Amino acid sequence: MPDQTLPRTLRTRSWWGWGWADAHPDDAECVALGALVPGTLARPLPVPRVADLRIGGPAVEAPSSLGHLVTYDPAPRAAHAMGKAFRDVARALRGRPGRIPDLVAHPVTDQDVADLLEWAGERQVAVIPYGGGSSVVGGVEYRGEAHRAVLSLDLSAMDQVLEIDTVGRAARIRAGILGPALEDRLRPHGLTLRHFPQSFEFSTLGGWLATRAGGHYATTRTHIDDFTQSLGVVTPAGTTTSWRLPASGAGPSPDRLFLGSEGALGVITEAWMRLQDRPDHKASASVSFTDFHAALPAVRALAQSDLAPANCRLLDSGEAALSGAATDGRAVLVLGFESSTAPVDDRLAQAVELARAHGGRTTSGPADPSAPADSAVGAWRSAFLRMPYLRDGLVRMGAVAETFETATTWDRLPALIDAVRTEVGAAAHRATGRPALVNCRLTHVYPDGAAPYFTVIAGGRPGDEVAVWDDLKAVAGDVLHRHRATITHHHAVGRDHRPQYDLQRPEPFARALRAAKHALDPCGVLNPGVLVDG
Amino acid sequence: MPDQTLPRTLRTRSWWGWGWADAHPDDAECVALGALVPGTLARPLPVPRVADLRIGGPAVEAPSSLGHLVTYDPAPRAAHAMGKAFRDVARALRGRPGRIPDLVAHPVTDQDVADLLEWAGERQVAVIPYGGGSSVVGGVEYRGEAHRAVLSLDLSAMDQVLEIDTVGRAARIRAGILGPALEDRLRPHGLTLRHFPQSFEFSTLGGWLATRAGGHYATTRTHIDDFTQSLGVVTPAGTTTSWRLPASGAGPSPDRLFLGSEGALGVITEAWMRLQDRPDHKASASVSFTDFHAALPAVRALAQSDLAPANCRLLDSGEAALSGAATDGRAVLVLGFESSTAPVDDRLAQAVELARAHGGRTTSGPADPSAPADSAVGAWRSAFLRMPYLRDGLVRMGAVAETFETATTWDRLPALIDAVRTEVGAAAHRATGRPALVNCRLTHVYPDGAAPYFTVIAGGRPGDEVAVWDDLKAVAGDVLHRHRATITHHHAVGRDHRPQYDLQRPEPFARALRAAKHALDPCGVLNPGVLVDG
Known part of the structure; x- marks a missing residue:
């Protein structure tokens, strides 16, 4: 049993699965979970070990001036290779993780980030910004061959709350802070950000901002965008800091260009966030x-x-x-x-x-x-927080178990939900020979539409789980596209959603975004492949 | 007395001042207004006539394929030369209006807009998108010498409500529609946009979107941004139409790039707008x-x-x-x-x-x-709507009478307001030799700050009103900049606010914006000088 009383610092994060290593279902619980899904394994896949990955030396080494910021150790490199999507966990369990980064950096200051970006640009080293590593869309994984090496830029050392404005209820917060630490620092002031995505414990402010995360509130303002007062972003073309303003009509919002930029335009290092009084x-x-x-x-x-x-x-x-x-x-x-x-x-x-x-x-x-x-x-609340751990238990049993989400207008919603159930269900049946579970909930609702969230659980092809899921995901993406439902309401685009994202965004906007990317990241090293091509 | 019962189509818009020609204060009312401001004229300046401007022929003519869309008549050209800021009205009254456009186009379709943009790009003709013409920041006026001619692109013929979704409470609306016509079309469906800026009667949806207008609501969501479900924008690089979505986390918001782009990145031709039930x-x-x-x-x-x-x-x-x-x-x-x-x-x-x-x-x-x-x-409500007409009456008496607005956080607000009163008041005293009126109201309030709106009325240098105002405006801009208050909460940047806007926006963002501009408007013809240089 996990010891919930242990301080966070004494608990160990799982390198291959969700959350805390000690909170994962044990083998017996995995077997019980597997029994619920026909066609799964009799015994769970073993918990994978970093040593079995046989990680070699890095393709490049950082200069001595940056040496104190980086590590080449296999364990952190393995832990930074992927996010926590089903396909990430399944690949780790099957001993086929994504590209292992050559080095992991832990910058402390904005200047550290700028120095690392400058070196990476000179040496054609891809830089993958990394917050809590909870991406479920391939957002923190390098794919491709175009770069000489891969640097995972872990912002977890930049986790301070630097200033609190109790009059205007706002705080200047460094991007690498995790959800619980942030709320701990705000609590003594009677304040809260009230942003509680399912990943809350294992995701950072910077990650929420970079992916336009949706959170606690089911209605009105829920995306982190609306709680952002100003941003500090380090780009290869310089550091950008917007003014703290309650509102402005001065040109297109600078912050809105970086919100959702997923590390492709710059590294968000801090933000002034709008807070609230704690609700009594x-x-x-x-x-x-x-x-x-x-x-x-x-x-x-x-x-x-x-x-x-x-x-x-x-x-x-x-x-x-x-x-x-x-x-x-x-x-x-x-x-x-x-x-x-x-x-x-x-x-x-x-x-x-x-x-x-x-x-x-x-x-x-x-x-x-x-x-x-x-x-x-x-x-509902307990199950919500436990769900990702149970998913990993199912994956250990050779099941496909994953979620995806979208948003659409009310007029299109019923047909969209029916189509997802029918078409993804049929695709799962074709792929596995068995009926699959396709559940739906509405996570966020708006006056003009809603955000449905789907859970798919299927068994029947242990060993081919990733291929089965990729099939289902392609079918799902196609349904969403045909129904003009967004490829993501709050999970982000990453690499997994690029095909549908490219179809969804208007081409002149894509052209403007590519131009902005080239202006800010002329060497094309920032999170390559995310949002736009290099 | 204005005949309020006349249908809009039978009333005449003032070419040089605010709103309806028949709603302007008459000479006697002007004298009464002037008596309230020491140092003004004894008699009002005469209402200016287009004929006195001696407008010459256009520098270019559109090809015959576009001939049905354009006019070279002096009256519409004069009416499209400027917006309705104090300095626009004062310049018209003094017979020194801004650059008169060579032609005015009234496109009907998106293809018309695209064709006009293509021709303008080929011939280096500046294109100034024009909605209701109510800009108070030099947003619809050409300044400079770099272009061969100037085309005012008047969108008033694109004024239809094309579709209404009563289930999801949204409508697809063409950009050239004026406020009252829009509400008239929505009323039978029990719906309303509830966007009522002071310019409501004389400004268009497209203008509100292009300038990030702030409207009716004093709290929570008031900027038009939040009511925008999707945009259609014609750019020289193609037409961009975003999907109708209640919310999305797929990359930086495409709409947020064009909201506030003030005609510099494209011509907003339509939008799906979020509506509300009419409040009982x-x-x-x-x-x-x-x-x-x-x-x-x-x-x-x-x-x-x-x-x-x-x-x-x-x-x-x-x-x-x-x-x-x-x-x-x-x-x-x-x-x-x-x-x-x-x-x-x-x-x-x-x-x-x-x-x-x-x-x-x-x-x-x-x-x-x-x-x-x-x-x-x-x-308060009656005075609010009558105010712009009274301003024009004061201008006819040789007074300086203008407003400016900003927004800042609560902690900075009291000192900012004191500084504006003191420094702008002192500058007015220096410039005119008399004390000036500097009033303040808060128009919009937020949990983290507020938007103060200042009215300045000064007399004492008839004939030099524009120079006096430019002095005061420079002082005001400097105060706002030193106090880190935005150069505009809802009036937009235009050309009058460029110096402070350039100081306010972070440089890497400016670089990205210039790159986006170049990608979408490679010939540099769209509203040149607004937001970024060509």
Whole structure:
């Protein structure tokens, strides 16, 4: 059992799988998980060892002036080779990881980053910015042959909260800080960023900014973009620091060019982030519906009201069963409100009433704040955080187990969801000879549309898991493209989503982006292949 | 007296001043206005006539294939020479307008725009995109000598609402539509864009998008950026159409590159805009404070609450007196709430209570919805819409009368406002030999800062009004720069704000923007001099 009381610094991160090594399912739990998926292995694949990778010496060495910042040790190099997508974990388990970087750097100052970029440009060394390493889209992995060597630029030593403005509720924060450390530093001031993606424990502010992460809030402002007051970015063409402004109409937003740039235009080293008072008032409830589609009008009505629930997540029956929120075959809408200003019970009551007026049935709550947490809500929250570990357990059993997500307008949503279920389901059946699980939930909802999140679990071709997934992912990408649904709502583009991203973005914009890339990264060393070609 | 019952099409726009020609103050009203400002003229300057400009023939003529789209008539050419800033009006009154465009085009289709851009690129003709012509920053005026001729690209014929999605509350709207026409088309569907800048009657959707206009809402989302679902932009490098998406994390936002691009990167021809249900529930009130600074903590508390007033405008005593909201020397906070979901009286009451807890004194309201409109609120609203006409009346009397605006964080706000009052006031005194009026209001407030809006009225150097204003504007720009306040919150950069904009934006971003400009507008004909040099 994982020892949750150990300080973070004494726990060990898994080099090949999600999160903490001691939190992974043990062999017995893996077997139990595998039993749920027909066609998986009888025994789990062994936990892989770095020593078995036989990592050779680096193709280049940094000059002595940078020597104190870099390491050539096999263990950190292996741990920085890939992100944490299903295909990354499966490749590690099968002893076929991505390209191992030649060196890993841990810069401390902006000047360190600038020096490393200058050296890399001179020597044609690819630079892969690395925050928490939780990318599920191939965002921190080198692919190709064009560069002489690969440097993983790990920002974890740049993890300070440098200034806090308690009057205007903002803080200047270095990019390499992980979610829990950030909230720990803000808590004594009564402040919070309230950005809690599923990867919260293992992802950094810089990663959230570089990938336009979506977080805690299910409605209104949830993307990290809206909480960004200003950015500091080190590019090969110089360091850019925008002014701290609550709003501005002075030309296209400088920050919006770097938000979502995924390390291809520069290295985000710090940001002034907009904070909030910690919410004293919370309330949650869940409402069930006969099925997922029957719940959509209720969810849309909530999204178009000004009630602004912090949580408004719709689970289909499979998702509800997986998370323990419901086992009666009904879809479940998990609602939550929070405020630092005033009690939210009235808003919750109005929301529940609206959901009931659209055919919902109250399954729990409005919760009494003094009572134990609402059971469906609590079950959902625990499952949410445990999910990536369970995925890795399934992967050890030779299963395909992965998620993908998108967003589209309300008018296109029902047909899109049906098409994903049908076409990805059929592709999985073709590929594995067995039916697969394709679950759906809405993670974020907007007045004009919603973000569906799909989970696929399939067994039947252990040994070919990666090829099966790549097939399914191509089918999924094609469905999204045909339905004009974005290739990503909050997971980012990375390398895995490049084909559909290239189809999605307008060509004149792509031309402008390539020009911007060339202006800022003339040697083409920054995260090559991400967003635009070198 | 203006005949407000006349349909728009039968009223005449002023070629030299704000809005409708028949709504301008008459000579007697001008004299009355002038009497309020020491050092102005005894009689108003005459209304200028196009014929007196002696406009010559165009330097180029469009090919016959484009002939049906263009005009060389002096009247439209004069009307398209400048925007509606003080310095534009003053120059017209003094018979020294900006460069008169050689021709004015009225494209109907995207292909028309593309054809005009292609021809202009081949012939080195500068193209100035023109919506409602309400720019107050030199955004629609050619300056310089580098181009062979100047084409004003008037988008007013592209004014259709092409599609309405009532489920997802969005509409596909052509860029040339004016505010009132847009709301007229949406009203039968119960929908509204709710974007009401002061220029609403005389500005277009395309202009709002190109300048990142700020509008109706005093809190939360007010910039047009947030209401943009997708954009269609014709650039010399091709037409770009982004997908309709409620949200996306796929790379830097394509739309955010064109929002605020002020015609320098392409011509925005249409957009899918996010709409709202028309609010059935409204309530307003006003609260007064001993002075402006004493009110700031109350306004900040409101901005940091989740009450989200639609209106939260703080007027200093001079502004309150000018608008008739108060004449007792106190600062006035005008509060308004609106909702399509539920009554807002509770929210208003909470806001008023919060303001009172911070030292405010209720001057009116919470208004009974059945009672006549709150007097301070009503007075403020009428004055707001009448203000530009009164300004032009003052200009006819030889006064300097202009506004400028900015935004900054709460910690910097009090010192910034004091510095603007002191330094701009002193500069006006030096320039004119008399004290000037420098009023301030907060137009938009955010959790992390606010947008102050300044009005300057000075007399004393009739004949030199433009030079006096340019002096004051340079002083104001310098104060904003030293205090790290943006050169514009919602008026845009244009040509008047270029010096401070160049200092404000980070250099690597400027480099990327220049590269994007060159990629999209390789001949350098699009609104030359705006944002970046050609």
